[in-house]
Amino acid sequence: MQRTVERMLRTSPEPPFAPADPLCACIHACVECAQACTACADACIADHGPSLGRCIRINLDCADLCTVASRILSRQLEPDLGVVSMMLQLCATVCDACAYECTRHAGMHAHCDVCAAACRRCTEACRALLDTTIEPQRVHH
Amino acid sequence: MQRTVERMLRTSPEPPFAPADPLCACIHACVECAQACTACADACIADHGPSLGRCIRINLDCADLCTVASRILSRQLEPDLGVVSMMLQLCATVCDACAYECTRHAGMHAHCDVCAAACRRCTEACRALLDTTIEPQRVHH
Amino acid sequence: MQRTVERMLRTSPEPPFAPADPLCACIHACVECAQACTACADACIADHGPSLGRCIRINLDCADLCTVASRILSRQLEPDLGVVSMMLQLCATVCDACAYECTRHAGMHAHCDVCAAACRRCTEACRALLDTTIEPQRVHH
Amino acid sequence: MQRTVERMLRTSPEPPFAPADPLCACIHACVECAQACTACADACIADHGPSLGRCIRINLDCADLCTVASRILSRQLEPDLGVVSMMLQLCATVCDACAYECTRHAGMHAHCDVCAAACRRCTEACRALLDTTIEPQRVHH
Numbered sequence: 433m434q435r436t437v438e439r440m441l442r443t444s445p446e447p448p449f450a451p452a453d454p455l456c457a458c459i460h461a462c463v464e465c466a467q468a469c470t471a472c473a474d475a476c477i478a479d480h481g482p483s484l485g486r487c488i489r490i491n492l493d494c495a496d497l498c499t500v501a502s503r504i505l506s507r508q509l510e511p512d513l514g515v516v517s518m519m520l521q522l523c524a525t526v527c528d529a530c531a532y533e534c535t536r537h538a539g540m541h542a543h544c545d546v547c548a549a550a551c552r553r554c555t556e557a558c559r560a561l562l563d564t565t566i567e568p569q570r571v572h573h
Numbered sequence: 574m575q576r577t578v579e580r581m582l583r584t585s586p587e588p589p590f591a592p593a594d595p596l597c598a599c600i601h602a603c604v605e606c607a608q609a610c611t612a613c614a615d616a617c618i619a620d621h622g623p624s625l626g627r628c629i630r631i632n633l634d635c636a637d638l639c640t641v642a643s644r645i646l647s648r649q650l651e652p653d654l655g656v657v658s659m660m661l662q663l664c665a666t667v668c669d670a671c672a673y674e675c676t677r678h679a680g681m682h683a684h685c686d687v688c689a690a691a692c693r694r695c696t697e698a699c700r701a702l703l704d705t706t707i708e709p710q711r712v713h714h
Numbered sequence: 715m716q717r718t719v720e721r722m723l724r725t726s727p728e729p730p731f732a733p734a735d736p737l738c739a740c741i742h743a744c745v746e747c748a749q750a751c752t753a754c755a756d757a758c759i760a761d762h763g764p765s766l767g768r769c770i771r772i773n774l775d776c777a778d779l780c781t782v783a784s785r786i787l788s789r790q791l792e793p794d795l796g797v798v799s800m801m802l803q804l805c806a807t808v809c810d811a812c813a814y815e816c817t818r819h820a821g822m823h824a825h826c827d828v829c830a831a832a833c834r835r836c837t838e839a840c841r842a843l844l845d846t847t848i849e850p851q852r853v854h855h
Numbered sequence: 856m857q858r859t860v861e862r863m864l865r866t867s868p869e870p871p872f873a874p875a876d877p878l879c880a881c882i883h884a885c886v887e888c889a890q891a892c893t894a895c896a897d898a899c900i901a902d903h904g905p906s907l908g909r910c911i912r913i914n915l916d917c918a919d920l921c922t923v924a925s926r927i928l929s930r931q932l933e934p935d936l937g938v939v940s941m942m943l944q945l946c947a948t949v950c951d952a953c954a955y956e957c958t959r960h961a962g963m964h965a966h967c968d969v970c971a972a973a974c975r976r977c978t979e980a981c982r983a984l985l986d987t988t989i990e991p992q993r994v995h996h
Contacts, residue, residue: 433856433886433887436890436891436973440891440895441894443964443965444966445902464856464859467860470929471860471863474867474869474930474931475867475868477932478767478931478932485760489648490651492644493653493656497641499922503633506893508897508898508901509626509898509900510626512634512667518662519663525655525659526653529655575715577832581829585756585757586761587756587757608718608722608741608788611788612722612723612788615790615912616722616790621903622903626901633896643752647756682725684727687718688722775935778923779938782920793912794916797949800944800945811938
């Protein structure tokens with residue numbers, strides 16, 4: 433997967449809008465987290481305790497947002513850097529909230545433990561990309 | 574469509590996380606805008622001028638984000654209001670940017686004119702929902 | 715919503731790949747059904763009975779497939795009619811299955827009743843579009 | 856990525872609906888292909904030749920369908936095997952069509968070459984999963 437992400441970036445006629453390494457890492461972390469959250473929501477629904485309602489909800493939101501983040505980051509043509517920056521901040525926030533909620537159930541539900549780790553990796557990858565690439569003056573437009 | 578959105582909200586076991594009228598209006602505006610942007614990207618690709626690259630790009634991002642916004646707003650169970658608020662702000666921002674770009678081509682391309690109007694309605698609906706519902710103290714968590 | 719769908723279709727540089735009326739109706743039915751299924755899954759999770767697991771599952775699948783169907787149908791440029799036809803058949807099938815499952819819970823859960831009606835309208839709209847537009851010889855390629 | 860897919864499957868309270876190895880491989884191939892197609896559409900738009908219209912179109916459809924396929928395959932709770940089977944057949948078909956179209960431009964556009972390879976891997980993974988898991992009598996319901 434990661435190799436395909438790198439190759440697609442290298443063969444694009446557009447230069448990457450951010451340094452290639454953290455950009456590739458972030459795309460990869462987003463698709464991994466989206467898959468983990470989709471699977472974790474499903475597993476939580478199967479475990480069907482009422483206390484898992486909040487966990488299922490944030491898993492569904494997180495899966496949707498990580499998928500869209502991976503799409504937006506995969507496009508290099510004329511990005512709106514304000515939109516990209518807000519997307520990364522929102523993705524980091526929802527992954528953080530999902531990691532927090534999953535961690536509360538990690539002792540009882542091993543799938544929540546695996547999912548929380550994927551969420552934390554995604555939060556870090558979004559923040560690393562924000563740190564290296566998005567110039568503040570272009571963001572607050 | 575709008576009637577189904579309202580009925581689904583009224584029959585949910587959860588109370589709506591925001592006043593029902595602007596919430597329904599925002600869900601409706603998001604799905605309408607997502608469809609218009611998907612169709613506008615397709616029409617711009619068919620028109621294939623190099624000057625439409627930026628318009629296609631923002632249309633694709635806007636379609637993806639409006640779709641996810643409509644999903645997040647359609648869920649009433651234990652929302653993370655910080656995530657919801659950031660989602661609405663991002664959706665308003667991308668719709669604003671898409672409306673701006675489409676308006677530049679509206680004289681030449683009637684589809685851009687129709688799309689720009691849908692984007693403007695969505696920006697307004699997101700801002701109206703932000704104004705009425707999301708308490709600041711719950712947002713900045 | 716329906717008016718915007720029609721206008722986008724009329725202003726496209728590409729002729730619609732199918733008669734405009736059933737095509738617009740099908741796009742509209744797909745986005746309506748996707749929204750209803752997303753809301754119904756959420757409501758079923760809130761109701762959290764173990765017997766609703768199957769209903770939540772098919773609601774999530776149906777929401778995802780109807781969203782993609784609405785996107786594919788919104789694109790008029792050089793469609794692969796084999797893909798479009800399979801998409802419509804799959805969409806009709808998942809909506810049918812979701813309507814069946816929701817109807818089983820419609821007496822207990824009013825949201826399942828509203829959702830089942832949206833699913834049935836979508837099945838019919840997909841079949842009506844399949845009937846009028848997609849020539850068999852182009853489908854079985 | 857692949858390790859997370861496997862772990863999520865192993866920690867689910869539900870047994871996988873198909874043999875774990877080809878199921879994991881297919882989920883992985885779908886998310887990889889979705890990312891490649893999103894990036895390839897973007898690169899083709901940047902290259903903006905009118906002859907790339909068909910390639911952009913099938914890339915967008917393929918990205919959408921592979922994303923949904925990866926979600927449906929990531930859910931183990933009470934799958935509708937008829938829907939899963941049709942989804943796999945549709946995913947194999949659209950990947951095949953996208954690989955064919957991208958291959959036509961592979962000499963001129965290196966991104967189409969990388970994307971075509973991801974599409975072919977996804978077609979094969981879908982067919983391998985169809986071969987091993989979905990019993991015919993459960994499919995034709």
